[in-house]
Amino acid sequence: MRSLLFFGALLFILPLTALALQTETFGWEGSDAVLGIYGNGVATIETVSPVYTGSQSLKFEETPLGGTPQAFVGWIQDLNDGDTVAASFWVYDDTPSASPSGRIWGHWNDDPTDPTVYDGSASGNTTYSDGTGWSFLEWEWTIVDGHTGLIIEGRIYSSTEYDTLWFDDLTVIAPDGATILFPGDITSLERNTWGAIKTSF
Numbered sequence: 001m002r003s004l005l006f007f008g009a010l011l012f013i014l015p016l017t018a019l020a021l022q023t024e025t026f027g028w029e030g031s032d033a034v035l036g037i038y039g040n041g042v043a044t045i046e047t048v049s050p051v052y053t054g055s056q057s058l059k060f061e062e063t064p065l066g067g068t069p070q071a072f073v074g075w076i077q078d079l080n081d082g083d084t085v086a087a088s089f090w091v092y093d094d095t096p097s098a099s100p101s102g103r104i105w106g107h108w109n110d111d112p113t114d115p116t117v118y119d120g121s122a123s124g125n126t127t128y129s130d131g132t133g134w135s136f137l138e139w140e141w142t143i144v145d146g147h148t149g150l151i152i153e154g155r156i157y158s159s160t161e162y163d164t165l166w167f168d169d170l171t172v173i174a175p176d177g178a179t180i181l182f183p184g185d186i187t188s189l190e191r192n193t194w195g196a197i198k199t200s201f
């Protein structure tokens with residue numbers, strides 16, 4: 001009887017779990033490049049090449065050289081402790097074992113409307129783009145410490161001004177109750193430095 005009950009419970013739970021996720025994708029096919037930027041990154045829409053899918057991608061260039069520029073490409077809100085969020089994108093890097101290279105990373109932003117708010121690092125995948133052209137980077141975050149918002153970053157690690165990477169085909173998998181924002185869903189804001197933030201208030 002007990003095992004029957006257990007089996008019945010499994011049948012009930014598994015389909016709910018399977019249905020409890022949503023998947024959204026973003027391919028930079030419109031006019032909006034990012035939700036925000038941290039550091040010396042310049043984000044524009046690439047319309048020629050390299051493009052992974054469709055006819056456009058995100059071009060992310062470092063100028064002037066300094067720090068690790070971050071392109072804010074996704075913002076997942078309305079999260080709860082224990083939720084998981086997975087994100088992936090393709091990065092174009094044609095410099096194997098040399099700069100520039102890209103990473104997928106994340107930070108918490110629990111503010112409902114301001115994409116420049118920083119509530120701490122959420123870490124990410126330490127693997128770099130491999131430099132053989134388009135490479136796939138992904139990571140899964142588990143929500144902790146009462147955070148409600150996660151920003152997905154495309155990072156560029158460069159050694160020369162004007163080093164450039166391209167990003168395409170962002171995919172986010174999040175719980176059904178979460179809100180997934182992509183470039184264009186809110187007004188983009190820049191947070192170049194903490195000094196710039198302070199002077200703006």
Ligand SMILES: [Ca+2]
Nearest residue numbers: 027053054056
């Ligand atoms: Ca595209």
Ligand SMILES: [Ca+2]
Nearest residue numbers: 095098100101
């Ligand atoms: Ca590289």
